[in-house]
Amino acid sequence: MPLLDRNFNLSQRMTQELGRQIVCGVFDKDASLPTEAELCEKFGVSRSAVREAVKMLSAKGLISSKPRQGIRILPREQWNIFDTDLLRWSLESNPSMKVLKEFLQMRIAIEPEAAALAARNATPEKIDAIEAALERMRAAGDNLEAELEADIAFHVSILYASNNRFYIRLRDFIETALHVSIRYTSPIKANHEAVVEDHAKIFNAIKNRNPERAKHSMLLIIDEALNFIEEELTAKEQS
Template identity: 80%
Template sequence: MALLDRNFNLSQRMVQELGRTIICGEFTDNGLPTEAELCEKFGVSRSAVREAVKMLSAKGLVSSKPRQGIRVLPEDQWNIFDPDLLRWMLESKPTLSVLKEFLQVRIAIEPEAAALAARYADPGKVDQIEKALERMRKAPDNSPEDLEADIAFHVSILYASNNRFYIRLRDFISTALRVSISHTSPIKGNHEGIVEDHAKVLNAIKNRNAERAKHSMLLLIDEALNFIEDSIAAGK
């Protein structure tokens, strides 16, 4: 019987376990075990299995139809902006190609968010960005505190944009950062330089210079993207 996380109810525990295995590609034949087999595997009732399948279906991972059983859907149908899927992708040690795609999305979103923050952020939201930067400045290089402060900096800018759609991308951006920073920061190896690059974004926002804020954020992410592309080219 699988060991399930006690922080979730039975169906939610199954979703966590099955979701991770699907993301990791364990079910390569596109089929999941039958309801009866899942009941046996996880020691749960059929109703718990069916509820779990509904949750996985809502995430675009599986479909369940009469005579077809429970099928794993193609990856292009997965709701990859779902926070659970993002976390499972992180836990499955994503490839450099996935990191590159993360950064490509970030580069399409965050520079404009920074420009909007320069135009529309109220003083309280600018203060949140500045507090995150100060946490980065004080944190030991490549420490958990440094990582969390860096994430808080970028998420604070999404909130400061005052754009509800950008704000809703906070989980995606947080996960993308959590993965990419852990790969690129050790390569760059210059904590002070990283902090100062972030300070350029903050200063542009504080000075209400939208174009400079956009450009500074673009350079920040583009540098990380270059590191990833160099690693891919080197076959790492």
């Protein structure tokens, strides 16, 4: 029985499934992956589909394939963790608090400065986009999924408003990771109005062209989430 649906691009579907299994630790990291023939049988695909999937996963830094060495999983240090597929697989596999802590540390290095740049550089249209996301958050009420999507749109809109191509290029990384991390950090404030108000402070600082206040307001909400994760890690270590 083929594992993958033949109505889809088999090499892409196989890339997704095999990549997810590698990231989730299904395979022994110190051993070779199954052979081409074994992968063909396991996934119900042709050798060409297997080879294309191997090529895609090699480009992501997950594996290497060499004659007489087989297909091997590369050390995690070589994985392209900014690749959105790889990031999604990591976060879908019950991410550890350590991974979430590292992500929040990354956000602290990026988003406060992006907010400051947005206060300096945002066009009226991009300020409107941030405000629209904020209003969606406000209107979401108890609809957690709607609030999550609006929250992500708010943060991504600020990256665009920074008018810095390097920050903008981080949009996929931020968006993909936020989909999971907000679910873990949202218990910090069970108060919907308080969450909206914290984001409104960032928006108002950007709209009023106050870079330092925008930077500080963004830093506060990420630092609060980071403190929550660090408390969870400490509690686990002590238990």
